[in-house]
Amino acid sequence: MRLKRRGAASVALLAVVCLALAGCGGDKKATTAGGASKVEVFSWWTGGGEAKGLEAMIADFKKKNAQIEFVNAAVAGGSGTNAKAVLASRLQASQPPDSFQGHAGAELLDYIKAGQLESVNFLYDEQKLRDVFPQQLVDQITFEGQIYSVPVNIHRSNILWYSPAVLKEAGISKPPATIEEFIADLKTVKDKTNKIPISLGAQWTADHLLESVLLGRLGVDAYNALWKSGADWSSPKVTQALQDFATILSYANAEAASTDWQLAAKNVVDGKAAFNVMGDWAAGYFKELGKTPKTDFDWAAAPGTDGVYMWLSDSFTLPKNAPHRDAAVAWLKEAASKEGQDLFNPQKGSIPARTDADTSLYKDYLAWALEQWKNSKLAGSMWHGVTANNAWHTDIDTAVGLFLKNKNTAKLQKALVDAATKGISAS
Numbered sequence: 333m334r335l336k337r338r339g340a341a342s343v344a345l346l347a348v349v350c351l352a353l354a355g356c357g358g359d360k361k362a363t364t365a366g367g368a369s370k371v372e373v374f375s376w377w378t379g380g381g382e383a384k385g386l387e388a389m390i391a392d393f394k395k396k397n398a399q400i401e402f403v404n405a406a407v408a409g410g411s412g413t414n415a416k417a418v419l420a421s422r423l424q425a426s427q428p429p430d431s432f433q434g435h436a437g438a439e440l441l442d443y444i445k446a447g448q449l450e451s452v453n454f455l456y457d458e459q460k461l462r463d464v465f466p467q468q469l470v471d472q473i474t475f476e477g478q479i480y481s482v483p484v485n486i487h488r489s490n491i492l493w494y495s496p497a498v499l500k501e502a503g504i505s506k507p508p509a510t511i512e513e514f515i516a517d518l519k520t521v522k523d524k525t526n527k528i529p530i531s532l533g534a535q536w537t538a539d540h541l542l543e544s545v546l547l548g549r550l551g552v553d554a555y556n557a558l559w560k561s562g563a564d565w566s567s568p569k570v571t572q573a574l575q576d577f578a579t580i581l582s583y584a585n586a587e588a589a590s591t592d593w594q595l596a597a598k599n600v601v602d603g604k605a606a607f608n609v610m611g612d613w614a615a616g617y618f619k620e621l622g623k624t625p626k627t628d629f630d631w632a633a634a635p636g637t638d639g640v641y642m643w644l645s646d647s648f649t650l651p652k653n654a655p656h657r658d659a660a661v662a663w664l665k666e667a668a669s670k671e672g673q674d675l676f677n678p679q680k681g682s683i684p685a686r687t688d689a690d691t692s693l694y695k696d697y698l699a700w701a702l703e704q705w706k707n708s709k710l711a712g713s714m715w716h717g718v719t720a721n722n723a724w725h726t727d728i729d730t731a732v733g734l735f736l737k738n739k740n741t742a743k744l745q746k747a748l749v750d751a752a753t754k755g756i757s758a759s
């Protein structure tokens with residue numbers, strides 16, 4: 333297991349403001365025994381597709397727990413770019429929310445090792461949760477025999493979303509299966525249409541693209557080995573992947589820090605861009621936009637990654653000293669429940685973490701994802717908390733941020749080698 337952060341300075345201000353506000357964890361009144369009067373749940377699900385999924389689960393929670401006031405403490409910013417920094421400040425100040433979103437894997441391990449989480453083994457025993465979550469997922473949230481969170485979903489990171497209309501206009505008959513084909517198609521779109529070849533958003537969406545390019549160029553075993561001791565980030569294959577990354581980025585619209593993943597993905601369904609590499613939360617967003625699968629958009633494994641599920645999982649935690657512990661446990665029960673997961677995931681664009689969910693609810697992209705999950709090899713997402721812990725994640729983001737300015741692949745590789753040396757020795 334292992335983790336990130338960015339824009340730390342601006343976010344520190346946000347954290348201070350947040351701490352000064354009632355309902356942001358500073359509620360002393362209800363910090364009494366048990367604390368079942370309200371529950372403050374912290375996530376970064378404020379935007380298209382994401383908020384809808386959360387709302388569906390909140391509605392079910394409220395039905396079952398009418399006496400508990402629900403405080404939605406979501407902080408905007410795709411992939412938690414702002415939220416994780418705010419969370420870190422709150423945890424540091426011993427003002428945890430009652431439950432917060434954390435990625436299964438290395439990211440969660442950071443919180444566990446810092447002693448910030450309570451074990452939830454009691455809940456797994458009581459709700460027989462070991463029987464309903466895949467073992468390899470439970471392993472990612474277990475440390476020294478204790479389980480520290482409740483996974484609500486499984487997302488897939490390595491998806492190539494594309495516009496059938498733009499591909500047709502460019503004369504491309506099928507999505508690219510390899511990185512070489514991808515680069516050729518990007519050039520074709522550029523030469524033959526006036527559409528954006530690949531749509532990109534804020535810096536983190538480039539980090540997200542990088543993991544798919546690494547996986548596509550290295551293959552699953554060599555990609556997985558990058559996160560373990562003995563990793564060789566200086567290999568010619570990584571050099572090649574970084575050159576591919578640079579070439580692909582040269583076909584992107586200008587990086588706009590103010591544009592989050594939603595607008596970048598929307599360019600595809602609006603027929604303004606040919607491709608976007610993004611996680612399957614985009615499927616939830618496209619559904620919310622009322623777009624028709626296979627017509628307004630289509631999808632394929634990110635080039636070179638067919639047969640590999642680059643996975644990540646959102647999970648909810650029980651922080652130590654949660655002000656409203658009883659209510660937090662009620663929330664975790666909701667997140668763990670079949671009803672909760674089947675309400676949340678079809679909106680969110682993720683498949684359920686539970687193996688006994690009602691599969692008839694998962695249509696179109698999600699029906700495909702369920703099949704793929706059964707039959708694919710697994711790779712852990714770096715950007716979304718599975719393979720690299722928060723510090724390593726930040727180092728990679730810093731390296732990518734510099735690269736977006738200087739376009740120097742040799743410097744990028746050196747920075748990634750250094751980040752891995754640090755990251756692996758710290759884990």
Ligand code: GAL
Nearest residue numbers: 382409410411412613646716
């Ligand atoms: C991921 C998270 C997803 C989705 C995405 C975009 O890190 O796991 O649930 O929210 O960021 O914000």
